[in-house]
């Protein structure tokens with residue numbers, strides 16, 4: 079995506095503008111729904127800057143919080159934003175890595191992710207739980223009395239753990255009861271920003287009463303402009319039913335990256351016909367981002383075009399003032415004025431007005447290849463001798479013109495034909511049930527069978543009366559393979575008889591060829607010890623503590639994959 083030239087404005091100019099902007103922001107977000115004085119900032123880096131905004135478009139989800147920049151470094155103190163108690167302790171191989179949740183008396187929960195380490199009193203509780211459960215990954219819900227915290231208390235230090243692309247603090251505010259996540263900028267968390275959103279592109283979709291899919295004819299409209307004001311280079315001539323789509327990003331002051339906008343509004347002749355606004359959303363709806371955007375375009379080009387018409391099976395509650403789901407009929411031969419209004423979470427606005435000259439001729443409807451129609455609001459099934467598919471209610475966002483093809487069994491590790499199940503341009507909200515018939519799979523290998531995509535990614539699965547069953551989350555081409563190969567263990571800083579004195583930890587790299595790592599366990603002198611894991615770097619380590627005295631010791635590491643193939647590594651060392 080192109081870099082925003084406004085980024086090159088001097089810092090002085092931005093400071094000059096910020097006083098004016100502050101007043102404007104207060105106006106936009108004045109609402110009685112949320113307390114605006116209860117919460118302080120979770121970091122004391124000033125001015126705060128965001129590397130990621132609430133609701134910005136990510137792969138398969140809307141960003142559920144805001145990402146505070148931490149100057150490319152770890153180790154900034156993270157503060158409880160208000161009084162409350164630690165209501166959830168979570169350690170994961172990926173995801174948030176190490177995260178804390180605080181319940182506050184005002185009915186909201188704050189979440190702090192990718193933490194480097196916890197404050198001592200919390201770290202002790204976490205480590206005791208890990209030893210008690212003999213597991214690095216934990217997800218515990220302590221009651222209100224175990225770890226109370228006060229506003230401004232240091233609860234952790236910022237980090238880069240879990241699936242984080244660089245040091246930052248991920249911060250969320252959730253409704254404690256519903257667990258819906260809410261834009262933190264509604265709570266008086268002020269992020270300096272007086273830069274309006276950037277409009278990168280405008281598209282027309284010729285829908286003509288049809289379902290949106292990869293065959294929908296699409297037209298890019300040239301636009302020009304900057305600094306909040308945009309226009310098309312000429313009026314647009316359109317006939318028939320269309321929908322519009324727009325490519326927009328936002329930037330905040332300082333060293334902020336490219337973030338998402340808060341709202342998109344489309345007006346037709348002065349009347350709102352579509353609004354999307356990222357005030358709050360439910361996690362179960364987040365994957366519907368693939369229905370919010372032009373998913374086929376995203377798959378082909380990675381460009382996120384936000385559609386201004388809503389698919390019938392899209393469960394997101396971010397839409398309002400919809401007229402005919404955002405679809406517009408241009409058939410009256412008249413001239414129409416349209417206008418996009420885009421705002422960021424501080425209320426900075428960009429507008430794109432444009433004129434449409436409507437035709438009145440009949441419209442040729444696009445032809446689509448023949449298939450089987452699966453309604454989006456029904457349970458749909460497909461069967462033949464070698465395959466069975468069930469699409470539960472809520473899988474599809476649109477009616478689907480389903481296609482299927484059987485392809486030959488590949489050479490090598492394959493125990494069925496390849497089944498091409500529709501195509502990758504149609505997004506699914508939840509997984510579907512898939513049974514593939516096994517072809518001459520020996521009985522002793524049945525427990526090792528799983529379903530893989532032709533791209534080589536495991537979908538998991540297990541053998542069940544002649545078939546292997548899995549629940550893929552995407553359409554694609556699938557077949558049965560087996561995993562009989564144990565995970566790989568590569569010692570990084572340990573070897574037989576090595577003296578580890580002066581080293582703070584033992585480090586390994588671990589990986590699996592196909593089904594993925596299910597668990598790992600380390601034992602020193604036969605006793606379970608905590609091994610910590612970071613999935614993104616495949617790094618596994620044990621931090622020495624008072625449990626390992628100086629002298630001679632033995633270490634055993636056992637790593638098992640999802641198909642119960644186990645690798646053991648044994649070594650003697652001293653420290």
Ligand SMILES: [Zn+2]
Pocket residue numbers: 130141143144145247248249
């Ligand atoms: Zn984040």
